[in-house]
Amino acid sequence: MKILFATNNAHKLAEVQAVLGPAFTLLTPRDCGVEEEIPEEQPTLEGNASQKAHYLLRRTGLDCFADDTGLEVEALGGAPGVHSARYATDGHDFDANKRLLLENLAGQNNRRARFRTVVSLLLDGKELQFEGIVEGRILEEERGQEGFGYDPLFVPDGCDKTFAEMSADEKNAVSHRGRAIRKLAAYLHSIEK
Template sequence: MKIIFATNNRHKLTEAQEILGSGYQLVTPCDLGITEDIPEEQPTLEGNAFQKARYLYDRTGLDCFADDTGLEVDALGGAPGVRSARYAGDGRNSSDNVALLLENLSGQADRKARFRTVIALIFGGKEYQFDGVVDGTITDTPHGGGGFGYDPVFVPDGYDVTFAEMDSEAKNAISHRGRAVEKLAAFLSGAK
């Protein structure tokens, strides 16, 4: 089954493809000649995911899904949340975001956090939502060379390593995006 995934992020694409398996062919906006930035202007993860999915559906009329993910840190009132990718400001990178997060958590005893992913699916012209959450804590310093984003500072509950220290199979088995994509895959397999 061919389905559009509203991302040009190769990390996300690979992770989703590994979970969905060979029965699905993920197509990116670039594969369809859509090269402009897809808007993410909503104040919530849900809003952004649906905005991106609707943007693609309106242009293609094809089944598609989009996700939005945020790191929510208790001691920071849920920040960076929907602004996770731009936490340190526009034009900044993941290292800048991690550095600002650690600076803002300096001296904080409560380092509880969660990664939350919302997937918005438009399938057969109808909208569906799938959520995935993984709870954990933020480390004092980055560890590991794998993963992306906040992975080097996030230790999932029940583990003593960061997401960046896990191989992709182990991370996908417990990750927020993995959990949401598994729910998506279960829905799609029932819809075939």
């Protein structure tokens, strides 16, 4: 089954393809001629995931899914949350985002945080949403070279490695996106014709 996934991020694409497995071929917006930035203007992860999926459906007519992820830090009242990708700047400047997060947590003893992903699937005219959450903590300095975004700062509960120190398989086994995509995959496999 071919399905359009609202990302051109190679890291995210590889993570999701690994979870979905060989029964599914992921198409990117670029594969379908959508070169422009897909809008994310909603105040919630659920709203952004839905907005992105509906935008792609209107542009391509293809069944699709989109996700939105936020890092929710307890000591910061849930920030950066829905603004995680644009925390420090208007663009996706991961280094600036990490620096600002560490500045805002300076001197904080409470380093509890969670990653939350919401996936919005548009299939045969119906919309379904799937959520994945992983609890953990934010380190005071980066560790690891893998992954992207806040991965070098986040250690999931029950682990001693950051996401950036894990292999793709290790990360997918415990990550928020992996959990949400496994729910999506279970649903898609259950309806496969």
